[in-house]
Amino acid sequence: CDELLFSYKGILYPTTLCSPETFKALESFEARRDDVILAGYPKSGTNWLSQILTDLIAISQKKTPGSESSANAEEQEEFPYLEVGDAEKYERMSKLSSPRFMVTHLRPENLPISIFQNNAKILLLIRNPKDVATSFFHFSNRLATLPSYETWDDFFTNFMTKKMPWGCYFEYLSEWNKYAEKENIMTITYEEVKENPALSVKNIATFFGIPLTEEQLQLVLERSSFQSMKKNSDKTHGSFGNILFRKGGVSDWKNIFSEDQNEKMDKAFEEQIAGTKLGKKLKYDLYCK
Numbered sequence: 304c305d306e307l308l309f310s311y312k313g314i315l316y317p318t319t320l321c322s323p324e325t326f327k328a329l330e331s332f333e334a335r336r337d338d339v340i341l342a343g344y345p346k347s348g349t350n351w352l353s354q355i356l357t358d359l360i361a362i363s364q365k366k367t368p369g370s371e372s373s374a375n376a377e378e379q380e381e382f383p384y385l386e387v388g389d390a391e392k393y394e395r396m397s398k399l400s401s402p403r404f405m406v407t408h409l410r411p412e413n414l415p416i417s418i419f420q421n422n423a424k425i426l427l428l429i430r431n432p433k434d435v436a437t438s439f440f441h442f443s444n445r446l447a448t449l450p451s452y453e454t455w456d457d458f459f460t461n462f463m464t465k466k467m468p469w470g471c472y473f474e475y476l477s478e479w480n481k482y483a484e485k486e487n488i489m490t491i492t493y494e495e496v497k498e499n500p501a502l503s504v505k506n507i508a509t510f511f512g513i514p515l516t517e518e519q520l521q522l523v524l525e526r527s528s529f530q531s532m533k534k535n536s537d538k539t540h541g542s543f544g545n546i547l548f549r550k551g552g553v554s555d556w557k558n559i560f561s562e563d564q565n566e567k568m569d570k571a572f573e574e575q576i577a578g579t580k581l582g583k584k585l586k587y588d589l590y591c592k
C-alpha cells in the first residue's frame with residue numbers, strides 16, 4: 304500500500320498518476336479566462352460531468368457531440384486531469400486552442416494561482432459523503448493502482464482519518480467552501496444532476512455562456528445518461544469503464560454503513576461541514592439519513 308501512494312504537501316496521491324515534479328510544474332501553469340474547469344473530489348461523478356462539459360464545449364464550437372469531427376478534436380486533447388501526467392504537459396497545454404477543458408481533484412489552495420487571478424470559470428461538483436465513501440471503497444478495491452482494503456471497516460477508518468488519495472473529503476469541502484461565494488465558481492451536487500438532469504445541463508451551459516437548442520440539450524442528456532455512458536465505456540474508458548460505471552445512483556451507502564459508522568459520519572459532518580454553504584447544498588438530512 305505504501306508504494307501506491309506518496310505524500311505531497313501533507314496530502315496523499317497515487318504514485319502511478321501524480322508526481323512531485325508535475326506538482327512543481329503545475330505551480331506556473333497559466334490559466335486562461337475561457338478555460339472550462341471541473342473540480343470534484345474523487346468519486347463525486349467527475350467522469351459524468353466531464354462527458355456533459357465535453358459535449359457542451361463541442362456545441363459551443365458548432366460541432367455535433369459524438370460526430371467524427373468532434374471525436375478527432377477530443378483525441379488531440381491532453382488527458383484532462385490537470386494534476387495527472389508528466390511535468391511537460393503544461394507546456395503542451397499552453398499550445399492548445401481555447402476553450403481548454405480540464406478536471407481536477409485538487410483543493411483550491413493546491414491549484415495554480417493563475418486560475419483564480421485570471422478568473423477562469425470552475426464548476427465545483429460535490430456529492431453526499433456517504434455515497435462518496437461507498438463508491439471510493441468499491442473503486443479502490445477494483446483498481447490495482449490504488450490501495451485495496453480487506454474490509455469496508457478498514458476503508459471507513461482510513462476515510463475518516465484522512466488517509467485517502469487526494470486527502471480528506473471533509474477538509475476538501477471546508478477548503479472549497481472558502482471559494483463558494485465567488486462569481487466564477489458554480490457549485491452543483493451529484494444528487495441534483497441526478498434529480499433533474501435537464502435543468503442542471505441548462506444551468507451549466509448558461510454559466511459557461513453556451514447557447515443550447517432543445518435538440519442539443521436532448522442529445523447531451525442522451526449521451527450522458529448512466530446507461531449510455533456504461534454502454535459506450537469500452538470505447539471511451541477501455542477496461543477502466545467496468546470499474547467506473549458501477550451503480551450510478553443515490554443512497555447505495557445504506558447497503559454498507561453500520562449504525563456506528565452512520566453516527567460517526569453524522570457527527571463529523573455536523574461538526575465540520577453542516578453549517579457551511581457547501582454543507583447546506585449537500586442536503587445531508589435528505590440524502591444521508
Ligand code: A3P
Nearest residue numbers: 346347348349350351438528529548549550551
Ligand atoms: P458509484 O460508484 O456510486 O456507482 P468519478 O467519475 O468521480 O470517479 O465518480 C464515479 C461515480 O459516478 C460512480 O458512482 C459512477 O457510477 C457514477 N457515474 C458515472 N457516470 C454516471 C452517470 N452518467 N450518471 C450517474 N452516475 C454516474
